Amino acid sequence: MITIEDLSYSFPQKDLYNKISFTLEDGQHCAFIGSSGSGKSTLVDIIMDPERYLFDGILKIDPNCRIGYVSQFPQIDKTKENTVFQYIGEEFIELQNEIESLCAQMESSEDMDALLEQYQQALDTFDAIGGSDFESNIDKQLYLANLTKLKNLMVTELSGGEFKLIQVIKEMLNSPDLIIMDEPDVFLDFENLNALKSLINSHKGTLLVITHNRYLLNHCFNKIIHLENMELQEFDGSYIDYNLSLLQSKIDTQEQAIADDEEILRNELLIDKLRDIATDNADAAKGRTLKARVKFQERLEARRIKGPFVDIKQPKIRLIAEHEISEEATALSVTDYSVSFNEILLEDANFEIKSTDKVALIGSNGTGKTTLLREIFNNNHPSIEVNKDVNMAYFSQNQDEILNESRTILEEFYELGFKTYQEISSYISDYGFDEEILSQKIGSLSGGEKNLLQLAKISASNANMLLLDEPTSHLDTYSQIALEKAIKNYNGAVLMISHDFYFIVNCMDFVLIIEDKTIRKMNMKKFRKMIYAKHFDKDYLEIEQKKKSVETQIESALKDSNFELAKVLFEELERIINTISH
Template identity: 70%
Template sequence: MLKIDNLSYSFPQKDLYDKISFTLEYGQHCAFIGTNGTGKSTLIDIIMDPEKYMFDGTLEMDPNCKIGYVSQFSQLEKTKEITVFEYIGEYFIKLQNEITSICTEMETSSDIDTLLEKYQQALDAFNAIDGDFFEDTINKNLNLANLMNHKDSMISDLSGGEFKLIQVIKAMLTNPDLIIMDEPDVFLDFKNLNSLKNLINSHKGTMLIITHNRYLLNHCFNKIIHLENLELQEFDGNYIDYNFSLLQTKIELQELAAADTAEIERNEILINKLRIIATENAESFRGKTLNARVKIQERLEKRRIKAPFVDIKEVNIDLVPDNIIEEDIALKVNNYSVAFDEVLLENVSFELNSTDKVAIIGLNGTGKTTLIQDIFENNHISIELSEHIKVAYLSQIQDKTITDSNTIHEEFFDAGFKTYDQIKEYISTYGFGEEQMNRKIGTLSGGEKNMLQLAKLSSSKANMLLLDEPTSHLDTYSQVALEKALKNYKGSILMISHDFYSIVNCMDSVLIIEDKSIRKMSIRKFRKMIYSNYFDKDYLEVEQNKKALETKIELALKANDYTLAKTLCEELEGIIKLMNGTKWLPLLY
């Protein structure tokens, strides 16, 4: 269906791809992964509109290939004043009306031949989307997404997560040859994430989906393409097997690289000795041995292990508050209410201690973001912050905390940094090189913007963090780095999240919003609720065991203990086989 061969492309200040190649076959569900800012969305833009870009290499696609597209940023359409059915069936309704109009016109027109031709074209298009069964198909997919009760609702009344699922259904129902989706999972609650998984798995056609969601990656794909360090690797198989193959390769290549380094160091010592002899006794020393050794060294350096998919850029997120407060009440919320067209929260109350780490969960559109914004602004009669608390805020609406028109340098200069070199050194730990210092923030990817928010939030040294979907847009490596930072943080955290892993790995408890009220829940009860309502308990426990083993392997590699790493890898292989041999069937809420 799609073939890219030796494609290279660069921005003015950044190289994106160096002779990358891959193919996409009919019926494949392909996950497109890679660290933030590697150019995944740009490559999708090139596929969608190759004439717009000046690239080297070739892109071949069936000229009749019809593409369905779901963007990560498409909330403007949500303002349309039409029903869910009218929105999904827009093309179907248009064709139906066109056929009816032609039939009416044929009753009085003398130019029957022209009308018959138009009628046949419209009928062919109608049949191509199985028009006779279109409403049944819409109902089937709405049921699959648990949205049948919204069929006659207005689009503008849907939550962001519900609207995203509606967009996915709309893209699928026109029977495109290829569906491309750019992070369709962002901001979805547990229920809607499960619905998205069901929709993807129900589709028989070809899909290319950018995602960093670990749950979807483990459950929805039979091909992986991985863009990293200007290069691309393709893997026919699921994400679990791909990740395992990367780990095996990493162990093998790191061991070879260690041997290479040792040989280079031994050769360097010998070269230095020969140079000393040549300096002390230049007349009798002919230099042939030295020149030969230098050439050997050059060959050793040239053949050094090059592994773009193993040497993955990992960020270091450092969250350290200036003022650490011992056990004390940091936040009081008393009889808080919020309403827009309807009441979302009514007379809710809770407290947060200075060292508490609490997740807020609830279905999309239940008032979570409004609550956390009101806490940050601290001008609501029902909200009281301790005088010792300094708050930092990460927003899911990124331009609330960073300015698109600023360069990265300007943003951090405005945040209180004094010099260019100070900013350069600081942001380098968050994955931004010097060449990006003068890039406009508006040109960054969603993941890069979120990482920039985290860098700015970290520099504030605040002792309370308000985080609204902090893992959204982040690649899987950055998600793990954020988890480490949250676990090590010594202040209080209030975090809106639908990322199961971040909640169970980092939080002490959960505040769940249901029926306009908030109740507190332990992590143990939260796990139990997720197991019974959404995901499979055995799968999540096996996934946790897998992660624990992977951590042990990483520690063994840091210690250059390759024997232990290989032994643990054999143990991990058993878990991988278990995960692949079991059909995990999450229950629907």
């Protein structure tokens, strides 16, 4: 269906791809992974509209290939008063109306041939996309995603997560040859994430999905494309098998790289000695020996392992509360808080957070979580009391709420009070930003890069209370791990909206759950039980935690060049994975 051969492409400030190649065949469900800013969304744009881009290499797409697309940032059209059913069935309904209109015209028209031709074309198109069954197919997909209750709601009443799923259903029912989805999991609650998994696994067509979500990666794909450091590798198989293969190659590659480095150093010393001898002695044989040794060194240098999938940049996120308040002090108190839009979302909710509590605020999409977080940050609601010694910083899921996308990165950080170019460059490099993109407009960055910028701004504020609205959204796995470490080590209070169960379990002290229009406190043990009962296979989360722990230990062993330990840990990881497959 799609073949890419030796494709290279660059922005003015950044090289994105260096002769990358892959194929995508009919029926494959392909996950497209890679670190934030590596160029995944741009490659999707090139596939969808190659005429807009000046790239080197070959891109072959079947000329009859129809492509459906689910955007990373879907926008609900507020001007259209459509129900969910009308939105999903839009193409079918338009064709149905056209067919009915042509039938009516044929009853009184004298130019029957032209109308018959139009009628047949419309009928063929309608049949080709399964038009005769479209109403029952919509019902089936809504039932599969547990969204039947939304069928007659107006689209404008949906939450962002609900609209994402409706967009997925719409694209699938239009039966394109290929559906491309750019982070369809972002902002989905636990229930809707399972719905997305069911939709992906039930789809018979070809999928190319950009995602960092390990739950989807573990359950939904039979091909992996990994873009990193301008290079790409493809793997036919599951993500679990790919991740195992990648760790194995890291161990082998780094062990070989050290051996190569040692051999190159030995050879350099030998060349230096031969040069000294050749300088003092013009013997032709000695000259030939030196020349042969130099050529051998060139071969060693050429063979030296370069690991684009080994040397993956992990940002260094540091969160420090410059002004700590007493450990037992209450940082935030919410009393009898209520909020409503068309209906009551929260009524008489109460909770408090101490100065070092790390708390997750969870609940279904559309239950008022973001509204509450914003009102806490604005601190002008009679039900909300913030300790006078608290200095808050806010991370928004709407990135342009915190970042001025028309500014450059430099301008944004000068505005924060940084004094020099060098100071900004040094600070921002910890978050994975190279010097050459400091003058790039923030609006041109990827979703993950924008969120890393938000985290960099929060870090610079030295706030002692963080309000985080979906902070792991758009972040690659390595950035998520870095943020997890930073929050664990943070010495202030955290209130975080998240649907990332791994992140919540690893970082939070307790959970505030929104149910039945109120908020109740839940300890982590009960939260785990609830997640198991409602959303996951038995022991899934426990096994994933074990896997992640061993993977982290392997990475640590590799940093210390302890290859024997890395190999032992790798065998342990294989045993854990085998318990899943059996």
